[in-house]
Amino acid sequence: MQRRNVFLFTLIVSCSSFFLYAKAEEKSLARFKRPRLVIPIVIDQGSKVLLDKTLPFTSQGLYRMYKSGLSHEQASFPHACPNTSAGHAGLSTGVYPDTHGIIDNKYIDEQGVEYTSDEDNSEESLVFKKDGSLYKHGRSALRLKSDTLLDQVMLESEPVNEWRAASFSIKSRAAVMLAGHQGEAFWFDGSSGSLTTSKAYASKMPEWVNQFNDQHGLSKNSSYIWKPFLSIGSD
Numbered sequence: 576m577q578r579r580n581v582f583l584f585t586l587i588v589s590c591s592s593f594f595l596y597a598k599a600e601e602k603s604l605a606r607f608k609r610p611r612l613v614i615p616i617v618i619d620q621g622s623k624v625l626l627d628k629t630l631p632f633t634s635q636g637l638y639r640m641y642k643s644g645l646s647h648e649q650a651s652f653p654h655a656c657p658n659t660s661a662g663h664a665g666l667s668t669g670v671y672p673d674t675h676g677i678i679d680n681k682y683i684d685e686q687g688v689e690y691t692s693d694e695d696n697s698e699e700s701l702v703f704k705k706d707g708s709l710y711k712h713g714r715s716a717l718r719l720k721s722d723t724l725l726d727q728v729m730l731e732s733e734p735v736n737e738w739r740a741a742s743f744s745i746k747s748r749a750a751v752m753l754a755g756h757q758g759e760a761f762w763f764d765g766s767s768g769s770l771t772t773s774k775a776y777a778s779k780m781p782e783w784v785n786q787f788n789d790q791h792g793l794s795k796n797s798s799y800i801w802k803p804f805l806s807i808g809s810d
Contacts, residue, residue: 617663617666619659619749623648652665652666654672656672656679658679659680659749660677660679660749661678661679663748663749663752664676664692664721664752667752667753668721668722668755670721674720674721675719675720676718676719676720676721690718691748692752693716693752694713694718695715695717695718695773695775696711696712696713698774699713699715699775700715700774701713701774702771702773703771703773703774703777703780704764704771705771705788707780713774713775714747714751714775715775715776716752716756716760719752719756722755725742725753726755728757728758729757730757739759740754740758740759741754741760741761742754742760742761743761744761744762745762745763746763747760747762749762750762759772759776759777760772760773761776761784767792768792769792769793770787770788772784
């Protein structure tokens, strides 16, 4: 059997990214070929209202996907807490905070200790610095109590049909809540501007991450000016 190396990943857009995978029935595999690459995109705070305002000014990208793809105009998920951690955990697990356990970006546990949703300062989860050494703080999906879609994909991985699944985001909490326990999570280090991960997802900094940081990494001294699309005061 031909070995398929599939790298499933999510694209950095706004502040977050998301992965979606559906397995075909075994009897259908003769007719439908599994995808080799899947790139779903989630735009943080990307409501339908924002999309409707943006599309008239576009001709490719989102416009092409919107016009050529399948649109669910009435889709909804009655989630009570629309923040990054709880929202991404809900999207990736399909359940509510009382089940997946992520109720906010930060919260206080039953002992009165405040935690961030992806905080895990154990030795096995410390975050890598740009030079490969470790910070004293760590990040993982320790507090996420439900499987994500990436977890389910990795459970299907076999030596003759190997899958890889990863999430990329600006923030660690977005990437971690999508990657879950079996996927890989990558995000940008606010101290150095470099792409990073933690020991929960890699025993050492992947070489491709080092190459990316050397060629495309951001400097913590970098600054950007975002200019308005329309002049101020225009209708």
